[in-house]
Amino acid sequence: MSVNKWWSHDPNERYWLEITNREDIGVNLLAPQLNDRGEEYWSYALVREVRPGDLVLHWDKNHGPGVVGYSHVRGEAFASTITWQSRGTYGRQRGTSGPEPAWQAPLGGYRRLKRPVTQARLREIEPRIHALRDRLTDSVAGPLYFPFVFSSTRPLRAAQGYLTKLPRSLVETLPELLELRQTAISEPSEPEVLIPHSSPTRKTRGPSGYGRQHDAKQRKAVERYAMDLVLNHYSSRGYQIEDVGDHSPWDITVRRDGTESHIEVKGSTTSREAIDLTEGEVRHAEGVPTCLIVIDQIEVDDDLRCGGGRWRTWADWLPKREELVATAYRYPLPDGSHAGSPPA
DSSP states (O other): OOOOOTTTTOTTOOEEEEEEOOSSTTSEEEEESSOTTSOOOHHHHGGGGOOTTOEEEEEESSSSSEEEEEEEEOSOOEEEEEOOOOSSHHHHHHOOOOSEEEEEEEEEEEEEEEEEEEHHHHHHTHHHHHHHHHHHHHHOSSOOOOSEEOOSSSOOEEOSSSEEEOOHHHHTTOGGGHHHHHHTOSSOOOOOOOOOTTOTTOOSSOOOOSSSOSOHHHHHHHHHHHHHHHHHHHHTTTOEEEEOTTTSSSSEEEEETTEEEEEEEEEOSSOOSSOOOOHHHHHHHHHSOEEEEEEEEEEEOTTOOEEEEEEEEEEEEOOOGGGOOOOOOOOOOOSOOOSSSOOO
């Protein structure tokens, strides 16, 4: 069937919602190619549309109901098989199917949300979600495949289906999904933050959402401030310290009593629930015991003076490969280029 790919022009529209009663959430997306009546069904066909690096949230019917976690798509969807039974009246009468054609997409890096987005929570803000759906309807020609349905007689509930499109604007509405939003950022960035008036380093700009940090010098100042905080912390406790970030895949080496430790430092002006890592940083932490220190909520004024910050430390840090989400690629240029400017 033809799918209305209204999101295809926007690379930031990377979110989907699986509505399921599976116990093995986060393993894959798997849906029959045809419904009980032998017809193509939009919610099953959407499995073909996910792309590597997309984020899939999981609505658990059994434990909630609500959004309990998320995974990322690890590869292209492909034809597979499934043995299943539909949950509807017709499906119960039909019984369990034998193996039949299905669409499947591999998932990885499943993480439970620190704060699940429950059905009760969504019903608290139902008018906002309803208004968001209406705005999208006005701007999109064709079906939205929206994850929730509304009624004058019943409160908000999940759509009847398996996979739905989760609009980015809805993800940005829920503070519980901050980790998910930061995981999906396609390039290193820092949203501007609003500092309380009592702060001596208050900024005059308001929040601007996610995007490239407005000033590379500010980003550098924040990174330097975080590094200096960590260097001074260890120096004051009698460690020999060395800033090695310019030539090593970690930032700081500290030594005391014949013991050497390696430290990775990340600084940010916003509350961070996800960070950017290089392949070198990951490989180093896999091979050498490394301490990760994240200092976020750093305050910055227009003169690049930094202050404050919230410390968090992971003493025995080992990033899991399956939880890493690709946000950029290194691409070897192919043969066949033409020298100079494009031909007319």
